[in-house]
Amino acid sequence: MNKGITLATGKYFKVIDGDDWVDTDSLIKFVEKLKNMNSDLVLTNHTEVYPNHTMKVCLVHDLVDGKTYTWNDKFDIKRVALHTLTIKTRLLQQNKVHITENCFYVDVEYVIWSIYLAHTITYLDIYLYMYRLGNNNQSVSKMNMLKNVNMQEKVSYQLVKLYDQFNQKSNMSINQDDTIFNTFKRSIGSTMRTYLLLDTQSARLHIINFDKNISNISRMSFNKLNEDKFIKFLRLDNYFMIPFIRALYKFWLLKYAYLDK
Structure with missing residues:
Protein backbone atom coordinates (compact mmCIF):
# COMPACT_ATOMS: atom_id res chain seq x y z
CA MET A 1 0.00 0.00 0.00
CA ASN A 2 2.83 2.43 0.85
CA LYS A 3 4.48 1.94 -2.55
CA GLY A 4 1.10 2.51 -4.21
CA ILE A 5 0.64 5.78 -2.34
CA THR A 6 4.14 6.92 -3.36
CA LEU A 7 3.75 6.04 -7.04
CA ALA A 8 0.11 7.04 -7.55
CA THR A 9 -0.46 9.83 -10.08
CA GLY A 10 -4.25 9.88 -10.31
CA LYS A 11 -6.49 12.38 -8.55
CA TYR A 12 -8.08 9.68 -6.37
CA PHE A 13 -6.68 6.63 -4.62
CA LYS A 14 -8.57 3.40 -3.92
CA VAL A 15 -7.36 0.08 -2.52
CA ILE A 16 -8.73 -3.29 -3.68
CA ASP A 17 -7.69 -6.27 -1.55
CA GLY A 18 -6.24 -9.26 -3.39
CA ASP A 19 -9.21 -11.47 -2.45
CA ASP A 20 -11.77 -8.96 -3.73
CA TRP A 21 -12.83 -7.17 -6.91
CA VAL A 22 -15.08 -4.39 -8.17
CA ASP A 23 -18.26 -4.68 -10.20
CA THR A 24 -17.36 -3.72 -13.76
CA ASP A 25 -20.51 -1.75 -14.61
CA SER A 26 -20.39 0.06 -11.28
CA LEU A 27 -16.71 0.91 -11.80
CA ILE A 28 -17.43 2.55 -15.15
CA LYS A 29 -20.19 4.63 -13.58
CA PHE A 30 -17.98 5.46 -10.58
CA VAL A 31 -15.05 6.70 -12.68
CA GLU A 32 -17.33 8.90 -14.77
CA LYS A 33 -18.68 10.52 -11.60
CA LEU A 34 -15.18 11.01 -10.15
CA LYS A 35 -14.20 13.06 -13.20
CA ASN A 36 -16.57 15.82 -12.08
CA MET A 37 -15.93 15.62 -8.34
CA ASN A 38 -13.63 17.44 -5.95
CA SER A 39 -14.49 15.98 -2.53
CA ASP A 40 -11.63 14.76 -0.38
CA LEU A 41 -13.41 11.54 0.59
CA VAL A 42 -15.84 9.58 -1.59
CA LEU A 43 -17.94 6.86 0.04
CA THR A 44 -19.71 4.06 -1.82
CA ASN A 45 -21.56 0.86 -0.90
CA HIS A 46 -20.23 -2.68 -1.06
CA THR A 47 -21.50 -6.22 -1.55
CA GLU A 48 -20.47 -9.06 0.75
CA VAL A 49 -19.89 -12.18 -1.34
CA TYR A 50 -20.24 -15.53 0.45
CA PRO A 51 -19.87 -18.98 -1.15
CA ASN A 52 -23.65 -19.42 -1.43
CA HIS A 53 -25.11 -15.91 -1.37
CA THR A 54 -24.43 -12.18 -1.54
CA MET A 55 -25.55 -9.31 0.68
CA LYS A 56 -25.61 -5.63 -0.21
CA VAL A 57 -24.33 -3.34 2.56
CA CYS A 58 -24.76 0.41 3.04
CA LEU A 59 -22.95 1.95 6.03
CA VAL A 60 -24.22 5.52 5.71
CA HIS A 61 -27.51 7.22 6.51
CA ASP A 62 -28.87 10.72 5.89
CA LEU A 63 -26.42 11.45 3.06
CA VAL A 64 -27.90 12.45 -0.29
CA ASP A 65 -26.38 10.73 -3.30
CA GLY A 66 -23.88 13.06 -5.00
CA LYS A 67 -24.10 15.90 -2.45
CA THR A 68 -20.93 17.27 -0.86
CA TYR A 69 -20.79 17.49 2.95
CA THR A 70 -18.34 18.61 5.61
CA TRP A 71 -17.85 17.01 9.02
CA ASN A 72 -19.89 19.83 10.54
CA ASP A 73 -23.03 18.71 8.71
CA LYS A 74 -25.53 16.36 10.30
CA PHE A 75 -25.38 12.78 9.04
CA ASP A 76 -24.84 9.25 10.30
CA ILE A 77 -21.90 7.13 9.16
CA LYS A 78 -21.86 3.86 11.09
CA ARG A 79 -18.24 3.34 10.17
CA VAL A 80 -15.92 3.61 7.20
CA ALA A 81 -14.24 0.53 5.75
CA LEU A 82 -11.59 -0.14 3.14
CA HIS A 83 -14.31 -1.33 0.76
CA THR A 84 -16.28 1.91 1.02
CA LEU A 85 -13.71 4.69 0.69
CA THR A 86 -11.84 6.51 -2.04
CA ILE A 87 -9.53 9.36 -1.01
CA LYS A 88 -7.70 12.17 -2.80
CA THR A 89 -4.18 11.00 -3.55
CA ARG A 90 -2.51 14.28 -2.67
CA LEU A 91 -3.83 14.14 0.91
CA LEU A 92 -2.02 10.85 1.48
CA GLN A 93 1.15 12.02 -0.24
CA GLN A 94 1.36 15.51 1.27
CA ASN A 95 0.87 14.13 4.78
CA LYS A 96 3.38 11.34 4.18
CA VAL A 97 0.93 8.66 5.30
CA HIS A 98 2.79 5.44 6.03
CA ILE A 99 0.95 2.23 6.85
CA THR A 100 2.46 -0.61 8.92
CA GLU A 101 4.17 -3.04 6.54
CA ASN A 102 4.42 -6.85 6.41
CA CYS A 103 1.27 -7.20 8.44
CA PHE A 104 -2.37 -8.18 7.92
CA TYR A 105 -5.30 -6.05 9.13
CA VAL A 106 -3.62 -2.69 8.41
CA ASP A 107 -6.56 -1.48 6.31
CA VAL A 108 -8.00 0.23 9.41
CA GLU A 109 -4.88 2.42 9.69
CA TYR A 110 -5.45 3.58 6.12
CA VAL A 111 -9.14 4.16 6.82
CA ILE A 112 -8.72 6.33 9.91
CA TRP A 113 -5.96 8.33 8.26
CA SER A 114 -8.31 9.00 5.33
CA ILE A 115 -11.13 10.10 7.65
CA TYR A 116 -8.79 12.38 9.58
CA LEU A 117 -7.31 14.08 6.50
CA ALA A 118 -10.61 14.64 4.67
CA HIS A 119 -12.55 17.88 5.02
CA THR A 120 -15.26 17.20 2.47
CA ILE A 121 -17.26 14.02 1.89
CA THR A 122 -19.50 12.82 -0.92
CA TYR A 123 -21.60 9.66 -0.88
CA LEU A 124 -22.38 7.86 -4.13
CA ASP A 125 -25.16 5.27 -4.04
CA ILE A 126 -23.18 2.72 -6.03
CA TYR A 127 -22.48 -0.88 -5.02
CA LEU A 128 -18.90 -0.87 -6.26
CA TYR A 129 -16.75 -3.15 -4.10
CA MET A 130 -17.22 -6.92 -4.02
CA TYR A 131 -15.97 -8.12 -0.62
CA ARG A 132 -15.29 -11.86 -0.49
CA LEU A 133 -16.10 -13.61 2.81
CA GLY A 134 -16.59 -17.16 4.05
CA ASN A 135 -13.30 -18.62 2.80
CA ASN A 136 -11.31 -20.32 5.57
CA ASN A 137 -8.04 -19.46 3.83
CA GLN A 138 -8.60 -15.71 4.17
CA SER A 139 -6.75 -13.65 6.77
CA VAL A 140 -10.15 -12.59 8.19
CA SER A 141 -11.27 -16.17 8.87
Whole structure:
Protein backbone atom coordinates (compact mmCIF):
# COMPACT_ATOMS: atom_id res chain seq x y z
CA MET A 1 0.00 0.00 0.00
CA ASN A 2 2.83 2.43 0.85
CA LYS A 3 4.48 1.94 -2.55
CA GLY A 4 1.10 2.51 -4.21
CA ILE A 5 0.64 5.78 -2.34
CA THR A 6 4.14 6.92 -3.36
CA LEU A 7 3.75 6.04 -7.04
CA ALA A 8 0.11 7.04 -7.55
CA THR A 9 -0.46 9.83 -10.08
CA GLY A 10 -4.25 9.88 -10.31
CA LYS A 11 -6.49 12.38 -8.55
CA TYR A 12 -8.08 9.68 -6.37
CA PHE A 13 -6.68 6.63 -4.62
CA LYS A 14 -8.57 3.40 -3.92
CA VAL A 15 -7.36 0.08 -2.52
CA ILE A 16 -8.73 -3.29 -3.68
CA ASP A 17 -7.69 -6.27 -1.55
CA GLY A 18 -6.24 -9.26 -3.39
CA ASP A 19 -9.21 -11.47 -2.45
CA ASP A 20 -11.77 -8.96 -3.73
CA TRP A 21 -12.83 -7.17 -6.91
CA VAL A 22 -15.08 -4.39 -8.17
CA ASP A 23 -18.26 -4.68 -10.20
CA THR A 24 -17.36 -3.72 -13.76
CA ASP A 25 -20.51 -1.75 -14.61
CA SER A 26 -20.39 0.06 -11.28
CA LEU A 27 -16.71 0.91 -11.80
CA ILE A 28 -17.43 2.55 -15.15
CA LYS A 29 -20.19 4.63 -13.58
CA PHE A 30 -17.98 5.46 -10.58
CA VAL A 31 -15.05 6.70 -12.68
CA GLU A 32 -17.33 8.90 -14.77
CA LYS A 33 -18.68 10.52 -11.60
CA LEU A 34 -15.18 11.01 -10.15
CA LYS A 35 -14.20 13.06 -13.20
CA ASN A 36 -16.57 15.82 -12.08
CA MET A 37 -15.93 15.62 -8.34
CA ASN A 38 -13.63 17.44 -5.95
CA SER A 39 -14.49 15.98 -2.53
CA ASP A 40 -11.63 14.76 -0.38
CA LEU A 41 -13.41 11.54 0.59
CA VAL A 42 -15.84 9.58 -1.59
CA LEU A 43 -17.94 6.86 0.04
CA THR A 44 -19.71 4.06 -1.82
CA ASN A 45 -21.56 0.86 -0.90
CA HIS A 46 -20.23 -2.68 -1.06
CA THR A 47 -21.50 -6.22 -1.55
CA GLU A 48 -20.47 -9.06 0.75
CA VAL A 49 -19.89 -12.18 -1.34
CA TYR A 50 -20.24 -15.53 0.45
CA PRO A 51 -19.87 -18.98 -1.15
CA ASN A 52 -23.65 -19.42 -1.43
CA HIS A 53 -25.11 -15.91 -1.37
CA THR A 54 -24.43 -12.18 -1.54
CA MET A 55 -25.55 -9.31 0.68
CA LYS A 56 -25.61 -5.63 -0.21
CA VAL A 57 -24.33 -3.34 2.56
CA CYS A 58 -24.76 0.41 3.04
CA LEU A 59 -22.95 1.95 6.03
CA VAL A 60 -24.22 5.52 5.71
CA HIS A 61 -27.51 7.22 6.51
CA ASP A 62 -28.87 10.72 5.89
CA LEU A 63 -26.42 11.45 3.06
CA VAL A 64 -27.90 12.45 -0.29
CA ASP A 65 -26.38 10.73 -3.30
CA GLY A 66 -23.88 13.06 -5.00
CA LYS A 67 -24.10 15.90 -2.45
CA THR A 68 -20.93 17.27 -0.86
CA TYR A 69 -20.79 17.49 2.95
CA THR A 70 -18.34 18.61 5.61
CA TRP A 71 -17.85 17.01 9.02
CA ASN A 72 -19.89 19.83 10.54
CA ASP A 73 -23.03 18.71 8.71
CA LYS A 74 -25.53 16.36 10.30
CA PHE A 75 -25.38 12.78 9.04
CA ASP A 76 -24.84 9.25 10.30
CA ILE A 77 -21.90 7.13 9.16
CA LYS A 78 -21.86 3.86 11.09
CA ARG A 79 -18.24 3.34 10.17
CA VAL A 80 -15.92 3.61 7.20
CA ALA A 81 -14.24 0.53 5.75
CA LEU A 82 -11.59 -0.14 3.14
CA HIS A 83 -14.31 -1.33 0.76
CA THR A 84 -16.28 1.91 1.02
CA LEU A 85 -13.71 4.69 0.69
CA THR A 86 -11.84 6.51 -2.04
CA ILE A 87 -9.53 9.36 -1.01
CA LYS A 88 -7.70 12.17 -2.80
CA THR A 89 -4.18 11.00 -3.55
CA ARG A 90 -2.51 14.28 -2.67
CA LEU A 91 -3.83 14.14 0.91
CA LEU A 92 -2.02 10.85 1.48
CA GLN A 93 1.15 12.02 -0.24
CA GLN A 94 1.36 15.51 1.27
CA ASN A 95 0.87 14.13 4.78
CA LYS A 96 3.38 11.34 4.18
CA VAL A 97 0.93 8.66 5.30
CA HIS A 98 2.79 5.44 6.03
CA ILE A 99 0.95 2.23 6.85
CA THR A 100 2.46 -0.61 8.92
CA GLU A 101 4.17 -3.04 6.54
CA ASN A 102 4.42 -6.85 6.41
CA CYS A 103 1.27 -7.20 8.44
CA PHE A 104 -2.37 -8.18 7.92
CA TYR A 105 -5.30 -6.05 9.13
CA VAL A 106 -3.62 -2.69 8.41
CA ASP A 107 -6.56 -1.48 6.31
CA VAL A 108 -8.00 0.23 9.41
CA GLU A 109 -4.88 2.42 9.69
CA TYR A 110 -5.45 3.58 6.12
CA VAL A 111 -9.14 4.16 6.82
CA ILE A 112 -8.72 6.33 9.91
CA TRP A 113 -5.96 8.33 8.26
CA SER A 114 -8.31 9.00 5.33
CA ILE A 115 -11.13 10.10 7.65
CA TYR A 116 -8.79 12.38 9.58
CA LEU A 117 -7.31 14.08 6.50
CA ALA A 118 -10.61 14.64 4.67
CA HIS A 119 -12.55 17.88 5.02
CA THR A 120 -15.26 17.20 2.47
CA ILE A 121 -17.26 14.02 1.89
CA THR A 122 -19.50 12.82 -0.92
CA TYR A 123 -21.60 9.66 -0.88
CA LEU A 124 -22.38 7.86 -4.13
CA ASP A 125 -25.16 5.27 -4.04
CA ILE A 126 -23.18 2.72 -6.03
CA TYR A 127 -22.48 -0.88 -5.02
CA LEU A 128 -18.90 -0.87 -6.26
CA TYR A 129 -16.75 -3.15 -4.10
CA MET A 130 -17.22 -6.92 -4.02
CA TYR A 131 -15.97 -8.12 -0.62
CA ARG A 132 -15.29 -11.86 -0.49
CA LEU A 133 -16.10 -13.61 2.81
CA GLY A 134 -16.59 -17.16 4.05
CA ASN A 135 -13.30 -18.62 2.80
CA ASN A 136 -11.31 -20.32 5.57
CA ASN A 137 -8.04 -19.46 3.83
CA GLN A 138 -8.60 -15.71 4.17
CA SER A 139 -6.75 -13.65 6.77
CA VAL A 140 -10.15 -12.59 8.19
CA SER A 141 -11.27 -16.17 8.87
CA LYS A 142 -11.53 -16.85 12.62
CA MET A 143 -8.80 -19.49 12.74
CA ASN A 144 -6.37 -17.38 10.71
CA MET A 145 -7.09 -14.39 12.92
CA LEU A 146 -6.14 -16.53 15.93
CA LYS A 147 -3.01 -17.68 14.13
CA ASN A 148 -2.13 -14.06 13.32
CA VAL A 149 -3.31 -12.47 16.56
CA ASN A 150 0.13 -10.88 17.10
CA MET A 151 -0.48 -8.88 13.93
CA GLN A 152 -3.88 -7.83 15.24
CA GLU A 153 -2.21 -6.65 18.44
CA LYS A 154 0.42 -4.70 16.51
CA VAL A 155 -2.19 -2.91 14.41
CA SER A 156 -4.43 -2.29 17.44
CA TYR A 157 -1.61 -0.55 19.34
CA GLN A 158 -0.84 1.58 16.29
CA LEU A 159 -4.51 2.58 16.06
CA VAL A 160 -4.47 3.62 19.73
CA LYS A 161 -1.41 5.79 19.06
CA LEU A 162 -3.02 7.37 15.99
CA TYR A 163 -6.33 8.07 17.74
CA ASP A 164 -4.47 9.66 20.64
CA GLN A 165 -2.33 11.68 18.22
CA PHE A 166 -5.37 12.95 16.30
CA ASN A 167 -7.13 13.99 19.52
CA GLN A 168 -4.10 15.82 20.87
CA LYS A 169 -4.15 18.06 17.80
CA SER A 170 -7.70 19.09 18.82
CA ASN A 171 -8.79 19.94 15.28
CA MET A 172 -11.43 17.26 14.75
CA SER A 173 -15.15 17.95 14.67
CA ILE A 174 -17.45 15.78 16.79
CA ASN A 175 -18.74 13.98 13.70
CA GLN A 176 -15.23 13.26 12.44
CA ASP A 177 -14.10 12.03 15.87
CA ASP A 178 -17.15 9.77 16.16
CA THR A 179 -16.56 8.26 12.72
CA ILE A 180 -12.92 7.53 13.48
CA PHE A 181 -13.81 6.10 16.88
CA ASN A 182 -16.56 3.85 15.48
CA THR A 183 -14.01 2.43 13.05
CA PHE A 184 -11.18 2.22 15.59
CA LYS A 185 -13.17 0.54 18.39
CA ARG A 186 -14.36 -2.18 16.02
CA SER A 187 -10.75 -3.20 15.41
CA ILE A 188 -9.91 -3.24 19.13
CA GLY A 189 -13.03 -5.32 19.82
CA SER A 190 -12.08 -7.70 17.01
CA THR A 191 -8.71 -8.40 18.65
CA MET A 192 -10.43 -9.10 21.96
CA ARG A 193 -12.88 -11.47 20.25
CA THR A 194 -9.94 -13.32 18.71
CA TYR A 195 -8.58 -13.95 22.21
CA LEU A 196 -11.94 -15.50 23.11
CA LEU A 197 -11.11 -18.35 20.73
CA LEU A 198 -8.45 -19.47 23.22
CA ASP A 199 -9.16 -21.50 26.35
CA THR A 200 -10.80 -19.49 29.14
CA GLN A 201 -7.71 -18.88 31.24
CA SER A 202 -5.54 -17.91 28.28
CA ALA A 203 -8.28 -15.65 26.90
CA ARG A 204 -8.57 -13.78 30.20
CA LEU A 205 -4.80 -13.35 30.56
CA HIS A 206 -4.37 -12.13 26.99
CA ILE A 207 -7.29 -9.68 27.18
CA ILE A 208 -6.08 -8.23 30.48
CA ASN A 209 -2.53 -7.79 29.13
CA PHE A 210 -3.82 -6.33 25.86
CA ASP A 211 -6.03 -3.86 27.72
CA LYS A 212 -3.19 -2.91 30.06
CA ASN A 213 -0.98 -2.10 27.08
CA ILE A 214 -3.73 0.08 25.58
CA SER A 215 -3.96 1.95 28.88
CA ASN A 216 -0.19 2.44 28.95
CA ILE A 217 -0.19 3.84 25.41
CA SER A 218 -3.15 6.18 25.93
CA ARG A 219 -5.31 6.47 29.01
CA MET A 220 -7.66 8.68 27.02
CA SER A 221 -8.23 5.97 24.41
CA PHE A 222 -8.58 3.32 27.12
CA ASN A 223 -11.34 5.29 28.85
CA LYS A 224 -13.05 6.19 25.58
CA LEU A 225 -13.30 2.50 24.67
CA ASN A 226 -15.73 2.04 27.57
CA GLU A 227 -18.31 3.59 25.24
CA ASP A 228 -18.29 0.29 23.35
CA LYS A 229 -20.76 -2.07 25.04
CA PHE A 230 -18.80 -5.23 24.26
CA ILE A 231 -15.51 -3.85 25.61
CA LYS A 232 -17.19 -2.37 28.68
CA PHE A 233 -18.85 -5.72 29.41
CA LEU A 234 -15.50 -7.55 29.10
CA ARG A 235 -13.93 -5.19 31.64
CA LEU A 236 -16.69 -5.57 34.26
CA ASP A 237 -15.55 -6.62 37.74
CA ASN A 238 -11.90 -7.02 36.76
CA TYR A 239 -12.79 -9.07 33.65
CA PHE A 240 -14.85 -11.52 35.71
CA MET A 241 -17.41 -11.97 32.91
CA ILE A 242 -14.94 -13.31 30.34
CA PRO A 243 -15.84 -17.04 30.80
CA PHE A 244 -19.53 -16.24 30.25
CA ILE A 245 -18.83 -13.97 27.27
CA ARG A 246 -16.48 -16.56 25.76
CA ALA A 247 -19.15 -19.28 25.99
CA LEU A 248 -21.73 -17.04 24.32
CA TYR A 249 -19.29 -16.08 21.57
CA LYS A 250 -18.35 -19.70 20.84
CA PHE A 251 -22.05 -20.62 20.67
CA TRP A 252 -22.70 -17.76 18.25
CA LEU A 253 -19.76 -18.80 16.04
CA LEU A 254 -20.96 -22.40 15.91
CA LYS A 255 -24.55 -21.40 15.23
CA TYR A 256 -23.58 -19.26 12.27
CA ALA A 257 -20.94 -21.74 11.02
CA TYR A 258 -17.89 -19.54 11.61
CA LEU A 259 -16.18 -22.47 13.35
CA ASP A 260 -16.08 -26.15 12.56
CA LYS A 261 -18.66 -28.01 14.66
